[in-house]
Amino acid sequence: MERWRRIISQHRTPPADDVPVVLARDGTHGPVIHAMNTVARARGIAAGTRVVDVQAIYPDLHVERADAAGDYKLLERLAHWARRWCPWTVRDGQDGIVLDVTGAAHLFGGEAAMLRDMATRFKMQGLTVRLAMAPSRGAAQMLARYGQPSVICDGTTMMAQLAPLPVAALRLSEDMLRLLTRLGLKTIGALADVPRVALMRRFSGLAEDRNPLVLLDRATGRAADPLNAPPDAQVWLSRVRLPEPVIDPVPQLPALAEALCADLARAEQGARLLRLTIYRVDGEWRSRDVVTATATRDPAHMLRLLTGKLDGIDPGFGFDLLTLEALRIEPLSLHQDHLDGSRDAGRDVAALLDRLTARLGPEKITWSAWCESHLPERVEARVPAIAHRAAQAPVMTCERPLRLLDPAEEVTVLYAVPEGPPARFQWRRVAYHMVRFEGPERIAPEWWRDKPGTRLRDYYKVEVQDGRRFWIYRQGILGDGRGGDPVWFLHGVFA
Amino acid sequence: MTPDSKFAQVISLSDKRLVKDIPAPHMGGAILRDVLPDAPFDAAGTGFVLACLPDSKDPVLWIQDRMSRRENGRLYGAALRGFGFHGHILRVEVSHPRDVLWAMEEGASCAGLSAVVGEIHGAPEVLSFTATKRLALRAEQSGVPLWLIRSGDHGALSAARERWRLRSRPSGVNRFNAQAPGMPVWEADLFRARGRAPGVWTARYDSHAQRAEDCLGLLPRSGDGAVAADHQPASHASGG
Numbered sequence: 001m002e003r004w005r006r007i008i009s010q011h012r013t014p015p016a017d018d019v020p021v022v023l024a025r026d027g028t029h030g031p032v033i034h035a036m037n038t039v040a041r042a043r044g045i046a047a048g049t050r051v052v053d054v055q056a057i058y059p060d061l062h063v064e065r066a067d068a069a070g071d072y073k074l075l076e077r078l079a080h081w082a083r084r085w086c087p088w089t090v091r092d093g094q095d096g097i098v099l100d101v102t103g104a105a106h107l108f109g110g111e112a113a114m115l116r117d118m119a120t121r122f123k124m125q126g127l128t129v130r131l132a133m134a135p136s137r138g139a140a141q142m143l144a145r146y147g148q149p150s151v152i153c154d155g156t157t158m159m160a161q162l163a164p165l166p167v168a169a170l171r172l173s174e175d176m177l178r179l180l181t182r183l184g185l186k187t188i189g190a191l192a193d194v195p196r197v198a199l200m201r202r203f204s205g206l207a208e209d210r211n212p213l214v215l216l217d218r219a220t221g222r223a224a225d226p227l228n229a230p231p232d233a234q235v236w237l238s239r240v241r242l243p244e245p246v247i248d249p250v251p252q253l254p255a256l257a258e259a260l261c262a263d264l265a266r267a268e269q270g271a272r273l274l275r276l277t278i279y280r281v282d283g284e285w286r287s288r289d290v291v292t293a294t295a296t297r298d299p300a301h302m303l304r305l306l307t308g309k310l311d312g313i314d315p316g317f318g319f320d321l322l323t324l325e326a327l328r329i330e331p332l333s334l335h336q337d338h339l340d341g342s343r344d345a346g347r348d349v350a351a352l353l354d355r356l357t358a359r360l361g362p363e364k365i366t367w368s369a370w371c372e373s374h375l376p377e378r379v380e381a382r383v384p385a386i387a388h389r390a391a392q393a394p395v396m397t398c399e400r401p402l403r404l405l406d407p408a409e410e411v412t413v414l415y416a417v418p419e420g421p422p423a424r425f426q427w428r429r430v431a432y433h434m435v436r437f438e439g440p441e442r443i444a445p446e447w448w449r450d451k452p453g454t455r456l457r458d459y460y461k462v463e464v465q466d467g468r469r470f471w472i473y474r475q476g477i478l479g480d481g482r483g484g485d486p487v488w489f490l491h492g493v494f495a
Numbered sequence: 496m497t498p499d500s501k502f503a504q505v506i507s508l509s510d511k512r513l514v515k516d517i518p519a520p521h522m523g524g525a526i527l528r529d530v531l532p533d534a535p536f537d538a539a540g541t542g543f544v545l546a547c548l549p550d551s552k553d554p555v556l557w558i559q560d561r562m563s564r565r566e567n568g569r570l571y572g573a574a575l576r577g578f579g580f581h582g583h584i585l586r587v588e589v590s591h592p593r594d595v596l597w598a599m600e601e602g603a604s605c606a607g608l609s610a611v612v613g614e615i616h617g618a619p620e621v622l623s624f625t626a627t628k629r630l631a632l633r634a635e636q637s638g639v640p641l642w643l644i645r646s647g648d649h650g651a652l653s654a655a656r657e658r659w660r661l662r663s664r665p666s667g668v669n670r671f672n673a674q675a676p677g678m679p680v681w682e683a684d685l686f687r688a689r690g691r692a693p694g695v696w697t698a699r700y701d702s703h704a705q706r707a708e709d710c711l712g713l714l715p716r717s718g719d720g721a722v723a724a725d726h727q728p729a730s731h732a733s734g735g
Contacts, residue, residue, distance in 0.1 A: 345553060345607035349585075352556075352605040356587060356598060366586050368572040380572045382586065390554065390583035396573050402538045402545070403568040428536070435665070438675035463676040467663035468537055493568060495542025495578070495663075495679050495700070 015062050023066035024051045034066040068094075080233065085114065088229040093171070096144065098137055100227045115150050134158060137227060138219030142169035142188070155221070162219065163189030170215045180212065191216060236263060236271070236326035245281045245318030253306055256324040257299040270295025270332030276306055278313065279321040286313050291362065293353040293386050295330040301351055305358045357386045370394050374443050376491065377406060398441055399461065401471040401492030408489040411472060421460040421472055427490050432464040440474075455482050461494060469494035518657070518685060518696075518713065525638040527631040529655040532646050533662035536567060539681040540661040544612055544642045545578040546700050546711040551609035555580075556602040558587040558595045562616035567646055577702050579710050582609060592619045596626050603633040603641055610640045618648040628654035650686075658687040667699060678702070683713060 015021055020040035024031040031051045040061070045054055055061050072094070079097045082089040085108065088100040101114065108114040115131050122129045132143035133152045139162060143151050146169045153161045165188045167180050185191045191199075191212060199213045208214050217223035238259035240252045256276075264270060272295055277287040288309040296302065302324075356365045366382035367390045373379050379394075414431060415424035421437050439460035455476030463469045471492035476482055532540040548555060557570060572584060585608075587598050592615045602611035615622055627643070631654045634641040643655065650660075662684070667677035683698040696713040704710045 348605045348607035349554060352601060352607070353585075355601055360587065360589060360594060360598070364588050366588070367583065368586070376571070376573070385585055390585075393572055393576060393581075395576060399577060400574040401571055402541050402574045402578070404571040405568040406564075436674055436676050438669070438672065461676060463666060466534065467665045467680070468534065468539075469663065469666065469676055469679070492571060493536055493538040494676075495538045495545075495681075 019060065019062050020045065020058060021062045021064065022051070022054070024063050025066045025068060031063075034068070079230075083232070085118065088227050090227055090229045092141055096141060098141065098227060100137075100229075101133070111152050115152065119150065136219055136221040137225050138170075138215060139221075141171075142219060145169060159189075159192070159220065163187060163192070167191055167212070170212055170219070172212060172215070173210055176210060176212065188216070188219075192220075234267075236260060236269070236329060237323055238263065238325075239321060239323040242320045242322075245320045247315045247318050249276075249278055249310060249313070249315070249319070249322055250307065252322050253303055253324075254299065256322060257302040257306070260324050260326060261297040261299045261302070264297040264326065264329070264332075268331060268333055269326075269329040270297045271302075271326035271328070272330055273326070273328035274302060274306070275325045275327050276309070277323045277325070278315065278319040279323075280316040280319045282316055284316060286315075288313060289327075290358050291354070291386055293350040293357070294347070295332040296351075296354075297332060301354070305354055308355070308359045353385055357384075362386050367391065368393065374446060376400065376404060376443075377408075399494075401461075401469075402495045404492045405490065408473070408491040411488045411490050413488055421462050421474075422488060425472070425488065427470075432468075432470075434462050435465055436463045437461065443473075453482050455480065455486070459491070518688070518691065518694075525634050525640050526656040527627065527634045527641040527643065527654070529627075529653050529658040530642060530644045531648055531650065531658070531660045532644070533660050533682075533684075535647065537661070537663050538567070539663045539679070540644050540646070540659075541567075541570065542578065542679055542700060543659065543661050543681060543683065543698065543711075544644060545575065545580055547642075548580055548582075548612075549609050549640070550579065550707060551582055553607055553609040554583040554585045556587065556598070556605075556608050556611045557584050557614075558589065558598045558602075558612070559614045560592045560595045560616065561588075561590040562592075563614040563644070563646055564588065566616050567614070578700070579702065579707055591621075593621045596621060596630070599630055599641060599643075600633055603630065603637050603639050606637060606639065608639055610642065612642040612644065614644045614646070615648075616646045618645070618651045622651070624652040624654055627652075630654075631656060655687075656689045657685060660684040660686055664697065 018039055020037065020043055022036040022040055022045060023034045025034040026032075027050065029050065033045060033047050033049055033051060033054065035047065036045050043058060045058070051061075051063055055063070075091050075095070075097065079089050079091045082097055082099055086099050086101045086104040090098055092098040101111075105111045105114045108117050111133055115133060118131055119129060130144045131150045132140050132147055134140035134143055135153070135155050135158060139153070139158055142162060142165055143153065146165045147161065151161065167185060167188060167190075168177055169188065172180070180186075180191070185194065196213065203211050203213055214223060218225040238256050240256055242252070246252075253276075260271070272292055274290045274292070275287050276290070277285055279285045288306070290302075290305045290309060292301075292305070306324075353365065362384040365385045367385045367388055369381045369383045369388065370391055370393060371378055371381055409427065411422075412426040413422040413424075414426055416422050421434060421439070423434050425432055425434070437460050440458035441460075442456060442458050444456045445454035457473040457475055458477070459471060459473040461469060462472055470490055471494060472488055472490045474486045474488050476486040478486060530540040530544055532538075559569070570584070570586070575581075575584070587595075589595055589598065595613045595615055599611050599613045602608055622645070630641055630643070643653075645651075645653075650658075660683075662682045664680040664682050666680050669675040669677035679700045681698045681700075682695065684695045685693045687693060695716050697716055698711060698713050700711055702710060
C-alpha cells in the first residue's frame with residue numbers, strides 16, 4: 001500500500017487521506033481486494049472480498065490495481081537489505097521477513113535497541129513494519145502479525161504471550177481453521193491445552209506445513225525450524241586505486257581485466273555485460289558498458305572491446321579510481337580448442353559480433369527474423385544479433401526481388417495500358433520502356449492488422465528495355481471505393 | 496528476343512579449349528573482388544555476388560552504408576534461396592563508408608565467416624587505393640573472400656585482385672510464358688585481373704540447374720574464347 005502511494009505520488013496527486021483506497025487483484029469471480037489503507041480498514045473492509053460488493057456499500061471507494069510481482073521483488077530486496085542486522089535473513093510468505101539475530105543483538109545495543117533501530121530505518125524508507133522478537137521463528141511471525149507491536153518475548157514468558165493469539169496465527173488453511181473453530185479450539189492456548197496424543201491422532205495424515213500440532217511445536221521450539229537463507233548476490237568487480245590522478249585509462253586496463261578474469265575463472269563464470277567506471281577527482285564518474293555475444297573471460301578480448309569505447313569518455317581533470325564490473329554473468333566451463341591447434345569458427349564469429357556491437361551499437365548488427373505475413377516488407381524483420389540467434393529463411397513460393405526499397409517509391413505513369421503494368425513509366429526522373437512483364441500477383445491487405453481502407457496491391461515483374469528487372473505494384477484497383485485512381489509504386493529490383 | 500538460344504549454338508561447355516579460360520569466381524579464392532554495377536539501380540552485381548558466395552553453413556557478413564541503402568535498397572533475405580544461398584546473413588548497417596571499411600577489415604580477420612560483402616555507393620574519399628590495398632592484403636592473409644560492391648562508381652583506382660563490371664541483359668526465355676522475363680542474364684566484364692587475361696562474358700543464372708556448380712554459367716561472347724581484344728561495346732553483342 002505504501003509502495004503504491006510512493007509510486008503514485010511521483011506521477012499524479014494521490015487521493016486525499018480520508019478517501020478509502022483499496023488495491024485490487026484478480027480473483028476467481030472478478031477483482032478482489034488485496035490491500036487497503038487505514039480509512040478503508042476502519043470502515044470494516046476486509047482483504048479478499050470482492051471489489052463490486054464493497055463498491056456497492058461505499059460508492060466513494062477508490063480502487064487501484066495491485067502489483068503483486070513488484071511487491072515480491074521489493075520484499076526480496078528488503079530481505080537482502082536486512083542483512084545489515086544479521087547474516088541470516090529470508091523472505092517469509094508474501095508479506096514478511098524473518099531475521100535470525102542470534103548473537104547479533106549486542107552489536108546494536110541490546111534487543112530492544114535493535115528493534116527500535118529496525119523500526120526507524122524502515123520508517124525512513126516510508127514503510128511501516130510490525131516487529132516481534134521471539135526464541136523461535138514460528139512464535140516471532142505469530143507475534144508480529146497478531147501480537148502487541150514491537151514485543152520481545154523470551155523462553156520463559158513465550159507460552160503466556162502466545163496463548164491469547166487466535167489459531168489463525170498458525171497460518172493454517174481455511175478448512176483447517178473452520179475445523180478447529182468447530183472443535184472449539186479458538187486460541188493457541190486452547191490448542192496447546194489439548195493432550196498431544198489426541199491431536200496427533202486427529203491430524204495424523206496431514207503434511208507438516210498444514211498440521212497444527214507440528215506448527216505449534218515449531219512455534220514453541222519443540223520441533224526444529226531452521227532458517228534457510230539465500231546466499232548473497234556476488235559482485236564481480238576489480239578496481240585500481242591510483243596514487244595520483246591520471247587522464248589516460250588505457251595503461252590500467254590490462255591489470256583490471258586480468259584481475260576480473262581471474263575471479264571469473266575461479267568461479268567458472270564468464271561475463272556477458274561489462275561496465276568500466278572511472279571516478280574523477282571532482283567527484284563525478286563516467287561509465288561505459290560493453291555487451292558480449294557469448295560469455296567470455298578472455299582478458300585480451302575484453303581489452304579490445306573496451307579500448308574501442310574509450311574515445312568519448314571524458315576524464316576531466318583526471319581520475320584516481322577505475323573499476324571494471326561484470327554486471328551479467330553466465331556459467332562458462334573450461335574450454336579446450338582442437339588438438340591440432342585450429343580454432344573454433346563459431347567462437348570467432350561471437351568475438352567479431354562483440355567487437356562490431358561495441359563500436360557500432362547493437363541495433364546496427366542484425367540477423368533476419370521471419371514473420372508469417374503476405375506483405376513483402378513484413379516478411380523479414382531485423383533483430384539485434386547480440387541477443388538473438390539466426391533463423392532459417394522460409395521457402396517462398398513466388399519469386400521475390402533481390403533488393404527491396406524501403407519504403408516503396410512512387411512511379412509516374414507515362415503511357416498506361418488498360419491491362420497490365422504501364423508501357424512507359426518514370427522513376428527517379430528516368431523514363432523506362434517496358435518490354436516484358438509477368439503478373440499480376442495480387443497481395444491483399446491483412447485485415448487483422450491493417451487499417452480499414454488499405455488498398456490491395458497487384459505486383460508485376462517488369463523488364464525494361466536495357467534488361468533491368470523491376471518489381472512494381474499498383475495500389476488498389478479502379479472502383480474499389482477506397483480512394484481515387486490507383487497509384488503505381490516501385491518496390492524492388494530483381495537481379 | 497532469344498539471346499540464350501544463340502549462345503547455346505555458339506558454345507558448348509564440354510569444349511575444353513574454351514572452358515579453360517573461363518574464370519570461376521564462385522570456386523573460391525580468398526581475394527578482394529570489386530563489383531561495379533554499370534547502370535544505376537541494377538541488381539545484377541548483387542545477384543552475381545550471391546551466385547558466387549560459397550555454399551557454407553558459416554554466416555556471411557554483409558555491410559551496407561547509408562547511401563547504398565537509399566539508392567539501391569536493402570538486400571531482401573526472402574529472395575536468397577532463389578540464388579542457392581542457404582546460410583545466414585549477418586547484416587551491418589552503418590551510415591558512413593569509413594565504418595564499412597572498418598567492419599570489412601574486422602570481418603576479414605574472422606575465420607568463422609564464409610565471406611564478407613561490403614556495399615559502398617559513390618566514390619567517397621575514404622575508399623582510396625590504400626584502403627582497398629589493406630582489404631586485399633587482409634583477405635589473402637586470412638582466407639576469407641571479400642567482395643566490394645561499388646555502385647555509382649565508374650572505375651576509381653582499386654587494388655582489388657579481380658574487378659568486375661556487371662550489367663543486366665535482356666533475360667532468357669521463360670518456358671511457360673513468352674511475354675514474361677526468364678532466367679537472369681548479365682554481361683560480366685572482368686576488366687582487371689591479376690594473373691589472367693581480362694574478358695567479357697555473358698553470365699546466366701539458372702536456379703533449376705542439376706548441380707550447384709552449374710547454376711552460374713559464364714559463356715564467352717565470341718566463339719574463340721575469352722581474350723582482351725574481345726572487349727567491345729555491348730550494343731552489338733549477342734552472338735558475336
